Amino acid sequence: MEIKADVCNGCGQCVIVCPVQAIKMVQKKAFIDKDLCVECSVCYRSADCPVNAIRMKKLKWPREIRIPFSNVITTHKITGIAGRGTEEMKTNDVTNRYHFGEFGVSIELGRPGLGTRLGNIELFTTKFAEIGVIYEEKSPVTALIIDGKGHINEEIKNERVLSAIIEFKIPTEKLARILKVIREIENEIDTVFSVGIVSRIEENNTDEIINQLSQLGFDVRPNAKINIGLGKP
Ligand code: SF4
Ligand code: SF4
Numbered sequence: 032m033e034i035k036a037d038v039c040n041g042c043g044q045c046v047i048v049c050p051v052q053a054i055k056m057v058q059k060k061a062f063i064d065k066d067l068c069v070e071c072s073v074c075y076r077s078a079d080c081p082v083n084a085i086r087m088k089k090l091k092w093p094r095e096i097r098i099p100f101s102n103v104i105t106t107h108k109i110t111g112i113a114g115r116g117t118e119e120m121k122t123n124d125v126t127n128r129y130h131f132g133e134f135g136v137s138i139e140l141g142r143p144g145l146g147t148r149l150g151n152i153e154l155f156t157t158k159f160a161e162i163g164v165i166y167e168e169k170s171p172v173t174a175l176i177i178d179g180k181g182h183i184n185e186e187i188k189n190e191r192v193l194s195a196i197i198e199f200k201i202p203t204e205k206l207a208r209i210l211k212v213i214r215e216i217e218n219e220i221d222t223v224f225s226v227g228i229v230s231r232i233e234e235n236n237t238d239e240i241i242n243q244l245s246q247l248g249f250d251v252r253p254n255a256k257i258n259i260g261l262g263k264p
Contacts, residue, residue: 032068032075036060038084045078045085050143050193069101069146069193070094093186096149099171100192107171123229128167133200134240135229136164136209140222141194147222149175150188154220155197156181158212162205167198203230206243 034045034054041059053067054074061084075085090098099107129135138155141147152172160181166173172195175183201209206228213226230240244251 032063032070032072033086033088034061034063035084035086036062038082040082040084042081045074045080048073048077051146051191052144067146067191068097069191070097071101071103071193072098093184093190096187096190097192100149100195101146107174111169123231129200129229129231131231131233132203134203134206135200135227136198137227137229138197138213138224139194139227140197140220140224141192142223143193145222146191146193147195147224148188149183149190149192149195151220151222152195152197153181153183153188154216155212156183158216159199159209162201162208162212164199164201164205164209167200170196170198172197203239203243206240207247210247 039060041056041061043056043061045061046054046056049068050071050073051067051069053064053069055062055064070090072087074080075087078085098105123129123135140151152175156176157180160179166176175187177184228240230238232238238253241251241253
């Protein structure tokens, strides 16, 4: 994204809408900090620039990788889907992605206001490689992992994006090890992240995830959410 300084009238509209505070006013002209900008195109689409000073530039590799992880209306070239993750994990009753004896796990790195470097993904994936997890094939993050040791391409590590979602499944007995690793990374990482875990309710109405999290010392307060909609055939 770029702003034509000779056209900008300094109204400040674009500064307000940028989700990562990458636009600053310098001498009454809007200026984009290229390092902070995640290429989400919110300024282009929502600032309603009165003089049409905001322009979308064609990006080159590796900067172009910022777009599918930041711009919600862009389709990922490799996975063919829009957005930073796959279909919501909470539709598992329809998709049947996670079976009995398995947990689905998602880790969302970065949020509006902070973002994340793609290199943060490797903090998790190199450690998960030692434990053994099965990554979701259609996840844009899975497409970035280049080997069985969880490494990602060196060239893209410094690229900054709005957020990236690591999605995988594990046998239920591996949960404790995964959570231990996540807690260790909490002290190293420079952005926020949230963890989602999916489990199935057993036929006798017990839920393995609640048992395990309670045993691991977590204060579990389940909430129910019911999805009503059209399932896949
Ligand atoms: S919205 Fe347009 S005119 Fe206003 S500060 Fe941003 S670039 Fe300049
Ligand atoms: S493309 Fe997004 S991150 Fe970059 S300046 Fe515009 S609103 Fe900010």
